[in-house]
Amino acid sequence: MTVRIGNSSGFYGDRLSAMRQMLTGGPLDYLTGDYLAELTMLILGRDKLKDASRGYARTFLRQLEDTxxxxxxxxxxxxxxxxxxNPAGLADAIRxxxxxxxxxxxxxxxxLEQGFDGALTANAYLGCWGIVxxxxxxADVVVTGRVTDASLVxxxxxxxxxxxxxDFDALAGATVAGHVIECGTQxxxxxxxxxxxxxxLGHPGFPIAEIDADGSAVITKHDGTGGAVTVDTVKAQLLYEIGGPRYLGPxxxxxxxxITLTxxxxxxxxxxxxRGEAPPDTLKVCVNTLDGFRNSMTFVLCGLDIDAKAALAKRQLADAVGADGLEWTLARTDHPDADxxxxxxxxxxxxxxxxxxKRAKAFSRAAVELALASYPGFTVTAPPGEGTPVGVYRARYVPQEAVLHAAVLPDGTRKMVDSPPVTAVPPETPAAEAEPVSSAKTRRVPLGTIVGARSGDKGGDANLGVWVRDSxxxxxxxxxxxxDRLRELLPEAKDLDIxxxxxxNLLAVNFVLHGLLGQGVAASTRFDPQAKSLGEWLRSRLVDIPEALL
Incomplete structure (x- = not known):
């Protein structure tokens, strides 16, 4: 008998009304909600520093009050x-x-207390068996801390x-289904x-996985809700934040x-x-540390002599606060003879x-003090702000058996969860690159004319999945x-390990760009710190595509 598992949250900050919409929109057996990401763990860690009773996603409790x-x-x-x-604290608040x-x-x-000195948070990605x-x-409601997103399904x-x-094949099928619906309306x-x-697409509905006993599934949504569920929308989410063909989970x-999509x-x-195989013998650990402070300011440079105006602002601010730790990006959004x-x-x-x-705060003040003493037309896009703490994410790994995975049942009984059978995962063998396909007639158009893409972050690395629609x-x-061609199209990646x-089987190629995001989103000063737009940048690049494909 099929089990219907819906999703009502893809991140901490997702649509508040989604839980009610999912409960009233049609039949469900289970409703899941994913609120955690690497950045979210840092945010919750800072919350808990201020108040030890916090540390959980308070918006979930607001949703539950209503539903x-x-x-x-x-x-x-x-x-x-x-x-x-703080899963125990949230469980008490629900009661x-x-x-x-x-x-x-x-x-x-x-x-946190097991060899991660100096960290703000250190949480292993647990699997599904405590939930089971x-x-x-x-239990009517099961609250977890850091489990893998797919394990909620x-x-x-x-x-x-x-x-x-x-039951590796069934578990793998459910993991894939969970990976598809974990990010909600994506x-x-x-x-x-x-x-x-x-x-x-004005108000896309949240997804549902109808899972059968063998782990196969149908991805769908409630009737009458917006958006669409197609092979391509599902494929795009499958390519989100993955690595090689082996998707490792606890x-x-x-x-x-x-995977076959139909x-x-x-x-x-x-x-x-x-198909599934034994999980790896280690668990990934999300470790967040605080590493100083940051601040930022954007100067508007209008009209003529843009490079000279930028050079003056750079020199003045560096003289005021020192050049160490300053980073600059000039976005040439200007057009000649603009109307x-x-x-x-x-x-x-x-x-x-x-x-x-103090230096992070002085940065803002020094920038504002230039207002009447710098380039002509000086203005900034926002008022000065206080410096904010920088969080650095690092992935660490511990043996599965070193983690004391436990389920605290509705009657208060604490039941330990055994580690599953594991294996040492062999390293991925780099696939041979295919020979270029020659074509007599090509047309120079954006790559995205025929290629879809989805990109995202994993710590300091970026994932970039691309796919097409026919063989x-x-x-x-x-x-x-x-x-090498990717490096040409994305010059910011030219020196990276890729x-x-x-x-x-998915008509797709996935890339992992190591180090593109530095120390991760909470520390990055990059224009797109989570690489969410990386795929769209790639799709906008002009390439010579065979006319037969157009």
């Missing part, structure tokens, strides 16, 4: 990682909403069908490269090179054929990283987009 009774009435069980750094609700939580991910124990004990499926830790047309093809290693009906995409003041202007972005909070276009893409992973 808990409705979920209980409909028999929809809720699984969420909104517990963040205060309704004394009859059965709440359980998962703990053991917090490793909570659900098997009758794998847990309910494993509990529903009685899967065990060695599976239903949000952030989609070919968004102009979707007729109703429950299973899922083979992304075995458009079953309108807004129904079947995901089948997924509006805005299009006649360029933007000079200045940022500072410093261990001294002829894939033969061309696989030959055209080598690592991995390339073909996924012919």
């Amino acid at each position: 808990l009774d409705l979920a209980l009435e409909k028999g929809v069980r809720i699984v969420t990682n909104a517990g963040g750094l 205060a909403l309704n004394p009859n609700v059965k709440v359980a939580h998962v703990e053991g991910d917090d490793l 124990e909570c659900l098997n004990a009758g 794998v847990g309910p499926a494993a509990a529903h069908f009685g899967w065990g830790p060695t 599976a239903t047309g949000g952030n989609f490269a070919f968004f102009t093809e979707i007729p109703d 429950d299973v290693t899922s083979r992304f090179d075995t 458009q079953q009906d309108k807004d129904r995409v079947a995901v089948s054929g997924v 509006t003041e805005e299009t006649a202007s360029a933007l000079l972005h200045a940022a500072i990283r410093t261990p001294d909070p 002829a276009a894939y033969a061309w893409l696989a030959g055209e987009l080598s690592v 991995e390339r992973h073909p996924l012919p």
Whole structure:
């Protein structure tokens, strides 16, 4: 019997009304919510420093105040990682909403006191088995800390069908389904490269995974909601923040090179054929440390002599606060003979990283003091601000058995969760790059004319997945987009270590650009610190595409 698992949050800050919309829009068995990201753990860590009773996603509690009774009435069980750094505290807050609700939580991910001196947060990515124990004990709501996003879906499926830790293919299928729906409306047309093809994107609906006993699934959404579920919207999300063909998780290693996608009906995409292997013998740990302070300011440079104006501002600010830690980016958004003041202007972005909070604050003051003493037309885009703490994310790894994964059941019983069978994962063998496809007639057009892309961040690395829609276009893409060609098209990556992973079953190629984002989003001064627009930049580059493909 199929189990219907919906999603109502893809990040901390997602649509507040989504939980009610999912509960009233149609039938569900489970509703999940993903609130955690690397940056979110840093935010929650700073919250908990101010108040030890915090550390969880408070917006989830606001949503539940409005919907808990409705979920209980409909028999929809809720699984969420909104517990963040304080799952027990969130569980208690939920009980205060309704004394009859059965709440359980998962703990053991917090490793801050286990050899991570100096860190603000250190949390292992747990798997699904603590969630399974909570659900098997009758929990209406399961709260976790840092589990993998996909495990929020794998847990309910494993509990529903009685899967065990060695049911690798079923677990892998559910992991893929979980990866598709974990980011909410990114599976239903949000952030989609070919968004102009979707007729109703004003308010896309949240996704649902209908999972069968063998782990195969159908991705869909409630009838009457906006957006669309197509092979391409699902494929775009599959390529989001992944590495090679082996997708490593604490429950299973899922083979992304075995996935088959089929458009079953309108807004129904079947995901089948997924093969699984034993999970790796280590767990990833998200470690956040505080590393100084930063501040920023953007100068508007209008009209003539843009380079000279930028040089003067740079020299003056460096003289005032010192050049150490200053970073500059000049965005030439100006146009000659422009018919509006805005299009006649360029933007000079200045940022500072410093261990001294006083110097970070002085940076803003020094910039403002230039107002009457610098280049003609001096103005800035925002008032000065205080310096903010810099967080640095690092991935660390610990043996699976070193983590004390535990489920705290509705009656208060604390049950330890055994580590699953594991294996040492072999290193990915770099795939041979295909020979370029020759064509007598080509046309120079943007790459995105036929190529979709989805990009994102993993710490200091960027993931960039690209795909096409037919095998002829894939033969061309696989030959055209080598690592060297990617460096040509994206000059900011020319000196980086880049991995390339073909996924012919998805007509896709995935790249991992190591170090593009420096020390990660919370420390980055890059224009696009999470690489969300990296794919769109690539799609905008002009290339010679065979006319037969156009």
